[in-house]
Amino acid sequence: xxxxxxxxxxxxxxxxxxxxxxxxxxxxxxxxxxxxxxxxxxxxxxxxxxxxxxxxxxxxxxxxxxxxxxxxxxxxxxxxxxxxxxxxxxxxxxxxxxxxxxxxx
Numbered sequence: 003x004x005x006x007x008x009x010x011x012x013x014x015x016x017x018x019x020x021x022x023x024x025x026x027x028x029x030x031x032x033x034x035x036x037x038x039x040x041x042x043x044x045x046x047x048x049x050x051x052x053x054x055x056x057x058x059x060x061x062x063x064x065x066x067x068x069x070x071x072x073x074x075x076x077x078x079x080x081x082x083x084x085x086x087x088x089x090x091x092x093x094x095x096x097x098x099x100x101x102x103x104x105x106x107x
Contacts, residue, residue, distance in 0.1 A: 003021045014060070014066040017066070020052055023052055024049050024052050024092075025099065027048050028095045029095075029096065029099035029103070031045055031048070031092075031096055032099060032103075041092075045089070045092030045093065046089045046092055047085075049088040049091070050080050050084075053084070054076070057078075058077075064078055069084065072084070
C-alpha cells in the first residue's frame with residue numbers, strides 16, 4: 003500500500019491486505035532452493051497472482067486500478083509491464099522480510 007501511495011498518491015484499503023499477503027508469501031520464498039533469479043521470477047508470479055485475485059474480487063468496476071490500456075493486459079487486472087516491475091520489488095520485499103526476521107527472531 004505504501005508503494006502505491008508513493009507511486010500514485012492514493013490507494014484503496016484492499017491494497018493493505020493484498021500487499022500484506024504478498025509480503026508474507028514473498029518472505030517464505032527466502033527459504034526456496036535456487037538463487038535470486040528463481041526467487042525473483044517466482045516472486046513476480048506470486049505478486050501478479052495476488053493482484054489478479056484481488057482485482058477480480060474488488061476491482062470489478064476498475065475503481066482501484068485499470069490496466070486495460072497497458073500492453074499484454076488480462077481483463078485490465080494484470081499486465082506484463084507491472085509483472086516485470088514485481089521482479090525487483092519482490093526481491094526488495096524478500097530482503098526486507100529477511101532483515102525483519104533476523105531483527106525480531
